Amino acid sequence: MTIIRYPESNDLRNLVKFCEKDGTIWLAENRMVLMHTSALGALRRELVGSVGKEHARRLLTRMGYAAGVCDAELAKRIRGHQSLQDAFFTGPQLHMLEGIVRVTPIDMKLDFDSGTFSGEFLWENSWEQDIHLRELGQSDEPVCWSQIGYASGYTSAFMGRFILFKEVECVACGHNNCRIVGKPLEEWEDADQHAGYFESDSMLNHLLELRHQVDYLRTTISQQGQAPQLVGNSKGFQHAYDLVTRASGTQVTVLLLGETGVGKERFARTLHQMSNRKQGPFIAVNCAAMPNDLIESELFGVEKGAFTGAQTSRMGKFERADGGTLFLDEIGELPLAAQAKLLRVLQEGEIERLGDDRVRKLNIRLVAATNVDLQAAVKAGRFRSDLYYRLSVYPIQIPPLRERIADIPLLIEAMVTRFGTLYEKKLLGVSDKAMQAIKHYQWPGNVRELENMIERGIILAPNGGWIELEHLFANVADSDFSEAQISQAGSLEQKQEPCASAGLIDAILASGIPFEDLENRLIDEAVKRADGNLAGAARTLGITRPQLQYRLKKKDGG
Structure with a gap:
């Protein structure tokens, strides 16, 4: 009899890290949890009692399947350069490291090229059969449902085809050990009977469909007409969005306040799209990017011969925005002379081109934005007080990203979809550890910085994989996110x-x-x-x- 041996597991133990100060446990980039088996047993009992044994089995099998797929991705990443058998044994070793069950290989054959797989394993100390016996008593059928889901999910993801495992012996049925056998689905005579446990539950799907309909109606009522470029559910975001919605039906001048990168221009565009001016132009101007000697001509236009180099007459940004919306970003950077002319436009609704005495009537909606304290600028004499009071009729404060933690997953999901399409890459998303780091980061550059970081992550991440910590934060060491590891003896030790x-x-x-x-x-x-x-x-x-x-x-x- 050939004895199959596992490779050394030091590399796997080193992946498990405990961070008491953050309240997190990690397996590589994946966040894990420690739970009482008695609590899981209570959940199992409630599931069987509420939806029945078959539905409960299907739910737990699919949960285990998802866990197995995650570990298969990890196995390919950390042992992809080793032998095929050693790489595959990552799954059983992780199953043991995670406290699920002791796995002893009895027989195994696998071949990537031909897609061949057959395996038989002995399970000992299964937590699942233990809590099933404790909560529900002895069974006529095997009960290690989530573990079978894990074995099938792991092997299927590893081999690239559906490998079905069956529990042919189970302690809960009176056997001495649990024993499982796995092979391709089509090689099982009763494949249809077992494959159904890996499919979506029709009853639960119906309940979820009804819930989705309710959620959709709620969203439609609360966010009717929300522009696609604005994403967020946090209280701060919703308050700002509500103010934009209320202003959209009026002609009031809006002043957007917030740090650099919070998305002031996107709020301005949303306001334009929600208003009755949406068929008109939206003209955006960065006041800080224009040279002082050209600001007036750029904003108000110029007549031929008004100054050296003005060889033709041309309209300014105000005229181009006629009938629509003009967005003046960084308005606090306007020189005092331009501020005086802007005040007249707001009061009279008319402009004069540079070098021309003809008055032109305009119909525009002005939206201004700044990241500086305009009140302080008024006291310092850098900003006209009358213009400030004219602009601040309807201020909207857009919160920084560090105060919108609840919006980060939604923003990332939208960005991954957009940049994935742009770079023709299909990714699984952001890993748990990377998401944790993102949420703890202070984001001095706000949404713009997050957008740039996610774009970089999309480029660096392998196609079909996860965006991990190293793809986002090049200068963050792994030790910054861990405190203790599991020693070879099984005890927790400070990382040395x-x-x-x-x-x-x-x-x-x-x-x-x-x-x-x-x-x-x-x-x-x-x-x-x-x-x-x-x-x-x-x-x-x-x-x-x-x-x-x-x-x-x-x-x-x-």
Whole structure:
């Protein structure tokens, strides 16, 4: 009898990190939780009692299937450079590391090229059969539903075809151990009977469909006409959006306030699209980007010969916005002379081109925006008080992104969809750890900074994979997000920096090898042992992948 052995699991234990100060547990980039099995048992009992055994089994099987798919993605990432068997055994080893069940391989055959798979495994100390016996008693049928879902989901995702596992023996049925057998779906005679547990529940789907209809009606009522470029459900966002909605039916001048990058122009465009001017032009002007000596001509137009170089007459931004909306961003940067003319436009609804005495009547809606304190600018003499009072009739404060934490997942989802289409990449989304880091970040650049970061993540992430922490935050070390790890003995230990023995240090110092050469040799050896996999080499060296890439570039003279 051939004994099948697992590879060393140190690489897997090192992926599990506990961060007490943040209240999080991590398995690589995936957030995990520790739960009492008694609580899971109570949930199982409630499910069986409320929706019946078959529906409960289907739910738990699909839950396990989803977990297995997640671990298969992790296995390919961390052991993709190892042998096919060692890479596959990541799943059973993770199943044990996660406290689900002890897995002993009895027989296994797998071949990627032909899609061949057959496997038999022994399960011991299954938490699922234990709590089923405790809560529901002995069963006539196997009860490790979520574990079967996990094994099927993991193997199916790993092999790229549906592999169905069945529990042929179960402790809850009176056997000494639980035993499972897996092979392709079509090779099972009763495939249809078991495949149904991996499909959506028709009754639950109907309930969810009714819920979606209710949610849709609520959304339609509360956000009727919301423009697609505005995304958010937080209280601060909804308050600002409500003010925009109320202003859209009037002609009031609106002043948008907020930090750089919060989306003031998008709010202005939304206001325009919701108003009765939406068929007219929307003209956006960045006052801070125009030279002082050209501001008046750019805003109000110029007549031929008004100054040297004015060879033709041309209209300004105000005339171009006639019948629509003019958005003046960074209005606090306007010089005092231009402020005086702007005040007249607001009061009289007319302009005069530079070098012309003819008055032109205009019909525009003015929306201004600034990220500076205009009241302070008035006191300092940099902004006209009469213009300030004229502009601040209807101020709208747009909250910074750090005060809109609830909106971040929605914003990211929209950005991933948009940039994924732009760069023709299909991604699974942002990993749990990356999302945690995003939510804790202070976002000095607000939504614009988030947008740039997600675009970079889309470019760097592998097609079909997750956007991970290293794709977003190049300078954040993994140690910033972890406190303790699982030791080989199974206890929690504070993460320690690798410490060489005194003898090794003496040998290195005595060798006379320059420090830079020593570092280069270590890097080359780590990359060689990882078969060129930079992520694996970085873990061996105890640094992040971006840090390794920096050192490789430096080593190669880049």
